[in-house]
Amino acid sequence: MADIVVFGGDGYIGWPLALELATSHPQKKVLIVDNYLTRAHAEALEGGSLLPIRPLPERVAAYRDAFELDNLDYLELDCANSDQMTEFMRSISPEVVYHLAHQRAAPYSMLGLKECVETITNNEVGFLNLIWLLRDYHPNCHLVKLGSFGAYAKAGLDIPEGNAVMSCNGKTSAGPMPFPRASDDFYHITKINDGNFAGLAARKWGLRVTDVMQSTVFGAMTDKTLADERMHTRFDYDEILGTVLNRFCAQALCGVPLTVYGLGTQTSGIMTLEHCIAVLVSLADAPCAPGTHRIINNCPKVYSINELAEMVRLEGTKLGLNVKVARNRYNPRFEDGVSHDYSVETSYLSKLPDPMPMRLAVARSLEVLGRHRDQIRVACVEPRHDWMGTGGAAQAEEPVAHSG
Numbered sequence: 001m002a003d004i005v006v007f008g009g010d011g012y013i014g015w016p017l018a019l020e021l022a023t024s025h026p027q028k029k030v031l032i033v034d035n036y037l038t039r040a041h042a043e044a045l046e047g048g049s050l051l052p053i054r055p056l057p058e059r060v061a062a063y064r065d066a067f068e069l070d071n072l073d074y075l076e077l078d079c080a081n082s083d084q085m086t087e088f089m090r091s092i093s094p095e096v097v098y099h100l101a102h103q104r105a106a107p108y109s110m111l112g113l114k115e116c117v118e119t120i121t122n123n124e125v126g127f128l129n130l131i132w133l134l135r136d137y138h139p140n141c142h143l144v145k146l147g148s149f150g151a152y153a154k155a156g157l158d159i160p161e162g163n164a165v166m167s168c169n170g171k172t173s174a175g176p177m178p179f180p181r182a183s184d185d186f187y188h189i190t191k192i193n194d195g196n197f198a199g200l201a202a203r204k205w206g207l208r209v210t211d212v213m214q215s216t217v218f219g220a221m222t223d224k225t226l227a228d229e230r231m232h233t234r235f236d237y238d239e240i241l242g243t244v245l246n247r248f249c250a251q252a253l254c255g256v257p258l259t260v261y262g263l264g265t266q267t268s269g270i271m272t273l274e275h276c277i278a279v280l281v282s283l284a285d286a287p288c289a290p291g292t293h294r295i296i297n298n299c300p301k302v303y304s305i306n307e308l309a310e311m312v313r314l315e316g317t318k319l320g321l322n323v324k325v326a327r328n329r330y331n332p333r334f335e336d337g338v339s340h341d342y343s344v345e346t347s348y349l350s351k352l353p354d355p356m357p358m359r360l361a362v363a364r365s366l367e368v369l370g371r372h373r374d375q376i377r378v379a380c381v382e383p384r385h386d387w388m389g390t391g392g393a394a395q396a397e398e399p400v401a402h403s404g
C-alpha cells in the first residue's frame, strides 16, 4: 500500500519532496496525504499560488506521464481527524513517514482568535494523532518531522545540533538538555510543542524521530517540478502566506517597490528548495535508532533582509526589470533591526553536497515566475495586517525609496 507517506504532500515543500522520493525510490510506493488546507486558506485570503497548481489527481497523472512510473498516489484526509487517521494508519505498513501537514504561516496564526485556535488545533492534534498511532501500530517506522529554526531562542548563544550541557548561575545541568525554545507567534509555538511531544515519544515509547529544524525555504521550482507545467509547486506571494523572498520576487515582477520591513538589517536564515528537498530525501534511507529524537539543523546560510532585497534587485535588473526598494515603510512584525551573533552546528549537512547559491535560485525563480507575471494580484503584495498589534503595518514614516 505505502512504503513512504508524505503528510502535507500537496504543499510547497511536500509536493516536490514526494516527486523526488518517488523518482529516487522507484521500487517503493509513495503516498501523499493532504486535506487541501493551504489551498483553502490561500483562496480565503484572496491570495493564491502565482504558479498555477493542479489538483492532486492531475499532478499525480502528470508524474506518471513524465517519469513513466506508477509508484506515486494520493489520499485526501485530515490528519487532525482522529477517526480518519486511525483507520488510515491501521491500513498501512510504512517504513518512513514525513510529517509536513501543518498550518505553516506565522502571520496567519496571529490574525485573530479563530486563526490562532485553528493553527493550534490543526498542528497539535494532527501531530498527536500521528505519534500515538505510530506507537500503537508502527513503532519501528521512522518519523521525519519538520521543525523550524524560528523555534530556537535567540540569545547570542551558539545553537547545538541536539541537546547540550547548559549552565545557569554557576550550576551545570546533570546531562545534555534541549536548547531553549521561544517564539513570538503561535505557529512557532506549535513547533516548540511538537518538539516536546516528539522527545517524549522517543524517550518513553521508543519511537525513531528525526526533527529537521530548518530555516525559511525559497525557490519557485526544482528540476522535477519543471518537467511538466502540471507539476508546478505552489508559490505564495501575499503578505500572510508568502515569505520574504517570495514577496520581493512578486513585487519586482509587478513594478512595486520591495517592502523591506523596518530598516532591513535584521537577519534570516534562507535556503533553496532544492537543498531542503535533498536533505529530506537523504533521510529516507538514514533512519535514527529506536528511542532517539534526532535533531538536524538545516540553516545553511543567514542573510540580512537588505541583502535579499539587493539580490532580487540585481537579478531583476538583469532581466530588464526596474526594481526599487522601500525601507522602513512598514513594520508589521515590529522588527528591531538587530542581527544576533551566534553559530549553528550543522554536522548532518556537512555530509551532503553544497547547496545551490541563493543568487542562482533567485535568477531562475524570477525567470519561471516572469511567465505568469500578468497573474500577480497587486493588491496582495503590500502589507495590510498589523499582526503584532503594534501599529507597525501602518506606514511607519515617509516611504524611503532607493533605486539601489
Ligand SMILES: NC(=O)c1ccc[n+]([C@@H]2O[C@H](COP(=O)([O-])OP(=O)(O)OC[C@H]3O[C@@H](n4cnc5c(N)ncnc54)[C@H](O)[C@@H]3O)[C@@H](O)[C@H]2O)c1
Residues within 6 Å of the ligand: 007, 008, 009, 010, 011, 012, 013, 014, 033, 034, 035, 036, 037, 038, 039, 077, 078, 079, 080, 099, 100, 101, 102, 103, 104, 122, 126, 146, 147, 148, 149, 214, 215, 216, 217, 218, 234, 243
Ligand atoms: N516553507 C518554509 O519556508 C518552511 C520553513 C520551515 C519549516 N517549514 C515546515 O515545512 C512544512 C511544509 O511547509 P510548506 O511551506 O510546504 O507549507 P504548505 O502549507 O505549502 O504545505 C503544508 C501542507 O499540509 C497540508 N495540511 C495542513 N494541515 C493538514 C491536515 N490537518 N491534514 C492534511 N493535510 C494538511 C496543507 O494542505 C498543505 O498542502 C510545514 O510543517 C512547515 O511548518 C516550512
